[in-house]
Amino acid sequence: xxxxxxxxxxxxxxxxxxxxxxxxxxxxxxxxxxxxxxxxxxxxxxxxxxxxxxxxxxxxxxxxxxxxxxxxxxxxxxxxxxxxxxxxxxxxxxxxxxxxxxxxxxxxxxxxxxxxxxxxxxxxxxxxxxxxxxxxxxxxxxxxxxxxxxxxxxxxxxxxxxxxxxxxxxxxxxxxxxxxxxxxxxxxxxxxxxxxxxxxxxxxxxxxxxxxxxxxxxxxxxxxxxxxxxxxxxxx
Numbered sequence: 482x483x484x485x486x487x488x489x490x491x492x493x494x495x496x497x498x499x500x501x502x503x504x505x506x507x508x509x510x511x512x513x514x515x516x517x518x519x520x521x522x523x524x525x526x527x528x529x530x531x532x533x534x535x536x537x538x539x540x541x542x543x544x545x546x547x548x549x550x551x552x553x554x555x556x557x558x559x560x561x562x563x564x565x566x567x568x569x570x571x572x573x574x575x576x577x578x579x580x581x582x583x584x585x586x587x588x589x590x591x592x593x594x595x596x597x598x599x600x601x602x603x604x605x606x607x608x609x610x611x612x613x614x615x616x617x618x619x620x621x622x623x624x625x626x627x628x629x630x631x632x633x634x635x636x637x638x639x640x641x642x643x644x645x646x647x648x649x650x651x652x653x654x655x656x657x658x659x660x661x662x663x664x665x666x667x668x669x670x671x672x673x674x675x676x677x678x679x680x681x682x683x684x685x686x687x688x689x690x691x692x693x694x695x696x697x698x699x700x701x702x703x704x705x706x707x708x709x710x711x712x713x714x715x716x717x
Contacts, residue, residue, distance in 0.1 A: 607650025
């Protein structure tokens with residue numbers, strides 16, 4: 482049974498009903514990290530190199546304006562993929578490299594020309610470009626096996642998947658956000674009610690929580706022990 486909203490979303494201009502203790506609706510929980518960080522540097526002008534990659538016709542001048550457009554795209558992508566997943570049979574439908582690319586395109590395609598496309602240049606993190614497609618497909622093959630054989634507890638599965646996406650770094654930008662949101666989608670598609678704490682962020686602790694997140698992620702990748710990162714993910 483769906484609970485009736487007990488309050489209104491506190492995100493500026495929203496007002497949707499919410500039952501979540503965070504005080505924000507499900508759409509703005511999902512974009513909380515980016516919103517909090519936008520408040521830190523939102524007045525920064527868009528760099529010329531970034532501006533050249535904007536979708537033609539979009540009118541933005543600051544990072545905050547870019548974030549606002551991205552937020553709308555992410556919200557629509559989440560709605561569409563929740564409905565598509567329900568219609569197509571659950572989490573296994575999401576465990577496909579083409580679905581991941583489609584989600585990235587839906588989330589960022591209103592703003593960026595690179596949305597949904599694998600990057601073609603080397604970066605200081607991630608695999609070399611010619612290995613992206615192969616490694617992303619291999620990750621999804623591994624993940625389908627994790628679900629089939631229940632190799633790890635459910636929350637650890639989604640956290641491991643998110644970490645591998647980040648390590649591959651398949652896209653020009655938005656890798657971490659898409660990885661975290663995909664983890665949320667997989668939990669929901671698996672019928673789990675766990676709320677991942679990394680999607681409930683306040684402006685006051687955004688920078689410190691990001692540092693904790695990155696430190697936990699690096700230790701997990703170095704040791705293959707994901708207990709600390711899982712604990713961080715589910716912490717309120």
